[in-house]
Amino acid sequence: MTNAQGRLQQIAIRVDGPGGSRRQPHQGPWARRVEAVVSRHRNLLDFVHAGMFIGFLALMLVPLFLPLPAEGATFYNNFTLFANFVIWGLWFPLVFVSVIFTGRSWCGVLCPLGASSEWANRVGLKRPIPAWVRWRGTPIVSFVVITVLAQTVGARDYALGIAEVFGLTFVCAILLGLVYGRGAHKRAWCRHMCPIGLMLGVFSRLGAVQFAPKKPRGQDDAYAERGICPTMIDINRKAESRHCIECFRCVNPKARGGLKLLFRRPGTEVSNIRQYNPNAAEIWFLFLATGLSLGGFLWLVLPQYQWLRQAVGSWAIDHGWYWIGTSGPAWLMAVHPAAHEVFTWLDFFMIVGFMLGCAAGFGIALTLITAASSWLAGRLGADLHLRGRLVELAYAYMPVAMLSLVIGLGGKLFDALALTGLPGEAIAGIKAALFALSVLWSLQLGFRLLGQQKLAGVRRMVALAPMLAGIALVGIAWSPALFGY
Ligand code: SF4
Ligand code: SF4
Structure with a gap:
């Protein structure tokens, strides 16, 4: 166990009451x-x-x-x-x-x-x-x-x-x-x-x-x-x-x-996360996976990706890297001439670079935003040290991250709804409603987690504010998948 986890564990034991035993639900x-x-x-x-x-x-x-x-x-x-x-x-x-x-x-x-x-x-x-x-x-x-x-x-x-x-x-x-x-x-x-x-x-951890x-x-x-x-x-x-x-x-x-x-009520473990072994590796995964999945979706739909690809391709050809326009092995990239889709090394490096770039970009952005909430919470009297608060608060993104993955990467489920005759507006409405629910759930978890950190009233709302920006960032980035623009 790391020092940070050890400290969290001690705090969890204090919170749990004398003797360190957690009340078990019936x-x-x-x-x-x-x-x-x-x-x-x-x-x-x-x-x-x-x-x-x-x-x-x-x-x-x-x-x-x-x-x-x-x-x-x-x-x-x-x-x-x-x-x-x-x-x-x-x-x-x-x-x-x-x-x-x-x-x-x-x-x-x-x-x-x-x-x-x-x-x-x-x-x-x-x-x-x-x-x-x-x-x-x-x-x-x-x-x-x-x-x-x-x-x-x-x-x-x-x-x-x-x-x-x-x-x-x-x-x-x-x-x-x-x-x-x-x-x-x-x-x-x-x-x-x-x-x-x-x-x-x-x-x-969100489950019932x-x-x-x-x-x-x-x-x-x-x-x-x-x-x-x-x-x-x-x-x-x-x-x-x-x-x-x-x-x-x-x-x-x-x-x-x-x-x-x-x-149990869904979300119980997350809103009491300090009693359930929170750890930074999960947070890294949560933030990186959100960015990586976004990258995997956005390169298919963003015109900016095509401009970037064009610019990188031209630069490579100008420097004599002609091999970048040839196709690689089929175990590494899509090579399907019969379906009129053959990736080149340029496609391969662009997709990999774009996805990793999105993962890194989102990881950094969400970490900074959550750090801002954690810092504010500390200034307003929350317990734990900055890192401990950050790790706890980051779990609040789980509903919105999960819904993004389901709607963005499981989009074929919604395509199938179109085949049943449901109009496009109704499908977009279902996606938007689900996303709105996940946003509300994330905010509720953030609110409860700040309560666990001993903040109340207006101070809790102030510390929550930067996280709203983080949730909005995820929503805006997924908007082509969620709302079609
Ligand atoms: S704790 Fe281990 S043995 Fe028990 S249900 Fe879970 S996975 Fe199975
Ligand atoms: S999804 Fe992965 S972790 Fe779960 S049972 Fe299958 S192999 Fe194991």
């Missing part, structure tokens, strides 16, 4: 019922995973052997378009939204990727997980690499791109499971490297589902490579939701120990 009848049903049928999960594995392979691989969709084909009558819609129009946005209602249930109950990593671990070498895998930045690097690669190979549009991106993650998940993780059911991939798991984990120890022994989220948990959580010291994939392995309604399922 386990309601619905939570007990779900616990009983899932625990009874947990042995069926292998069959569910096997079915999902076959289904996902079919969506990934079958389109590779089919001709390009004909002009005017839709996902109703063409399997390639159907597979594309299922992945980008249903799976991607709905899995995101599901974390609000059911936490990481996708990971524990349905995901074939995590299951195959665990299957590999059952027969694998079971080596200790090395430090480079456990490094907090590893999943962020994995997220950046996969997101950028998905753009350069055209995974949103081409079956080959989908097969490459998902095939690569499958292979990495299986290899990691095969080599690392002591115990027979470990998922080093899910805990440390999965780019999807990173997103779902961070956003699951929590697994809490029946007999807590501290709340420092200790790491236990040898315990029962596939994602290496020391279950009696568990506090945060992020790493729990809801596999129900530690849940037995009849046992006195282990974890119990609790339902």
